Amino acid sequence: MDLRRLRYFVAVAEARSVGKAAERLRMAQPPLSVQIRKLEAEVGAPLFRRGTRGMDLTEAGQALLVRASEALALAADGIEAARAVASGKRGRLSVGYMFVLANAILPRLIPELRRSVPGVDLEFAELSASTREARVLDRSVTVALCMPAINHPEIQVARIGAQRFMLAMPASSPLARLSSVPMARLHGRPLIALPHPDHGPASSAVVPLLRRHQVVMPIASRVETVHSAMSLVLAGEGFAILPACAQLGAPRGIVFRPLRDATDSLDIAVCWRRDSQSPLIETFIKCAEKAVARM
Amino acid sequence: MDLRRLRYFVAVAEARSVGKAAERLRMAQPPLSVQIRKLEAEVGAPLFRRGTRGMDLTEAGQALLVRASEALALAADGIEAARAVASGKRGRLSVGYMFVLANAILPRLIPELRRSVPGVDLEFAELSASTREARVLDRSVTVALCMPAINHPEIQVARIGAQRFMLAMPASSPLARLSSVPMARLHGRPLIALPHPDHGPASSAVVPLLRRHQVVMPIASRVETVHSAMSLVLAGEGFAILPACAQLGAPRGIVFRPLRDATDSLDIAVCWRRDSQSPLIETFIKCAEKAVARM
DNA sequence: GCCAACTCATACGTTTTCGGTATGCCAATG
DNA sequence: CATTGGCATACCGAAAACGTATGAGTTGGC
Missing domain, CATH: 1.10.10.10 (Winged helix-like DNA-binding domain superfamily/Winged helix DNA-binding domain)
Structure with missing residues (x-):
């Protein structure tokens, strides 16, 4: 018929x-x-x-x-x-984000998204460093808010900002009395290390920074997440070098101080499958840029 | 598309x-x-x-x-x-009926219909003698149970039974003591007349019957419906000559007696628009015949 | 009472669209 | 590097649909 x-x-x-x-x-x-x-x-x-x-x-x-x-x-x-x-007027957008960015970006991003694409069903999912790549590749998230960006040939990246590294330590630490900490003062102190996602679990995201300043920090612990790092810092296990936005989720008793002579930073990026032709991605990037700009 | x-x-x-x-x-x-x-x-x-x-x-x-x-x-x-x-497996069947037939036929017809055509929505509507033809023609009823049949070129008729005329009178009437009443005994008595639907409101359905027996009954009242006729009979206004099935709806105080030497009857018929090709009509006729047979 | 007007149905030629066969292109695989 | 397995393209024959012309039946007016 x-x-x-x-x-x-x-x-x-x-x-x-x-x-x-x-x-x-x-x-x-x-x-x-x-x-x-x-x-x-x-x-x-x-x-x-x-x-x-x-x-x-x-x-x-x-x-x-x-x-x-x-x-x-x-x-x-x-x-x-x-x-x-x-055309992006309706549909579903599944947004993955890494926890470090949640407090800094989501409160500004979500209202902006709802305003920009009112007909779209939004969905948010936290991503772990170890699975974020797979979640983007298998399309279980349409876009991912990452820090740093995912490095993969099938995944496209838009840099929307950056976060300077800061030193995180217990408020009781003597270094906490400085308004900014010279790199040299870190020499020999124990480091709570976070792996760099591209270089495997035994890496550390701050290796190049330390090496450049010829600072050696013995690795006291290796952790997977920023909150784990902060927990150990609070427990007095050592110091962590974390992106600035981490302090928004930091527990009381931890202080962040800028590193006086280091301008290193981690990129904040939107990442998505190269073959996802969803027009919502473009809109999402604009919203995310706005949210980061007002951070 | x-x-x-x-x-x-x-x-x-x-x-x-x-x-x-x-x-x-x-x-x-x-x-x-x-x-x-x-x-x-x-x-x-x-x-x-x-x-x-x-x-x-x-x-x-x-x-x-x-x-x-x-x-x-x-x-x-x-x-x-x-x-x-x-094919008649589903659909709607709107059944019109004249009130005289309701008590005699519907209690047997309706269950029979529901059994025969379970997927069909049934609807029942009482028809008055004056509008029954129009209701069939404008399809507000699919079929009509009539007595006598409708006479119209666009309307098709299936005779499914007949009802003998009987004399209806108050129980107090002297004629009520007879088990059957000879036509001659009606001569001169007042008649409550029902019009014959084909011959206009001033007609009477029993004119041919009376004429054949050379009986003259002065018309005491003209009424439209069988129940009106019975009300007036009960009130002592006169006698009515009604189809036998009317006694099923007769009030207490009215008795029916056969007319000894008259076999006249009124046809019970199913009537429908000639161009209604609904297959339900055939089924309906079968059900109605069954219902009449067990009357 | 006949003719005009209106309705849907039929017939036929033209055009569009569809489906089949043959073949090309590309990536993954051994 | 050849083979395999997937979709895309090209071309041709067949089927379906559309338009024009026309028929048949009924209503309504003169």
Whole structure:
């Protein structure tokens, strides 16, 4: 059965006349008459009573009419919905984020997103450093807010900001009395190390920084997450070198101080599959940039 | 947009492959591929991601899929529903009946109908003698249970039984003591007259009967309905000559007696528009015949 | 009471669209 | 590097739909 036939049928039923319906459909009357008869042949029963003053639905025709109208509307709505999704007016956007960024960015990002794409279903999911790449690749998140960016040939990256490294330590530490800490003062102190996601679990994100200043910090502990690092710092296990935004989620008793002679930073980036042609990604990046700008 | 395209689209989406879908659709792969691309052109956006191992829906495609599946199901259901109505398995049957017949027939007819056509919505409406013809002609009832039958070129009739005329009188009347009343005994007594529906309001259904027996009964009152007639009989206004089934609805204090030497009767008939091709009519007649047979 | 007007149905030629076959392109695989 | 397995393209024949011309039946007016 053909949707055109149903469309014709509905038109004739509503106009109660083949001629009128043909006019509305911008076609000649005879082919429309033929199509109606073909539909009747397909159903196996007359759908109209032919009178001298037009056509009138039979009960079988009435039964068909309600469903055919709905089917037409659904099909049209389907096309429309697909267009809306393709254009970014509707759809779903699953946003992955790393926990360090949550407090700094989400409170500004989420309202901005809801305002920009009101028809889109938003979904947020925390990403761990170890799985973030896989979550982007298997599309379980559409975009990921990462620090640093994911490095993978299938994944595209937009840098939207950066966070300077700062020294995190217990408030009781003598270094906490300085307004900024010279790199040299770190020499020999124990380090709570976070791995660099690109270099495996035994790496540390601050190796280049320390090496450049010829500072050696023995690694006291290796942790996976920023909150773990801060917990250990609070427990007096050592010092951590963390991106500035981490202090928004820091517990009481931890102080952050800038590193006086180091301008190193970690990029904040939006990452997504290169073949995700969703138009929402562009919009998301704009929103994220705004949120970062007001951080 | 064409329903065939949508059907193809759903098949490809479900098979996640043009080739597999083509096989299921019993067609070659290239034309199917062409149709999918035409649909994408119509939507204005890709519906599938082409990988090296088949096709995968985009989000726009997913949005279309749910609606397209529903539309397909609805269209198929519409055709099926029209067939069901045309074959009498589903639909609506509006039954008109004249009040005299209600008590005698409906209690047996209605259960019989519900058993015979369980998928059909039944509707019952009392008909007055003056409007019954119009109600059949304008299809506000599909069939009418009438006594006597409607006489009209557009209306078809099936006789399903007959009811002998009986004399209705107050229990206190001397004639009530007879087990049957000779026609001659009616001579000169006042008549409560019901019009014959074919001969206008000033007629009487029993004129031929009286004339044949050379009985003259002065008309005491003209009434429209059988219950009016019985009310006046009970009030002592006169005698009525009514079909036998009327006694089922007669109030206490009225007695019916057969007319000894008169076998006249009124036909019970099913009446319907000649151009109503509903298959339910045939079934209805069968049910009505059964109901009358057990009356 | 006959003719004009209006309705849907039929016939036929033209055009569009669809489906099949042959073939190309590309990536993954051994 | 050849083979395999997937989709895309090109071309041709077939089917379906559309338009024009026309027929048939009924209503309504003169």
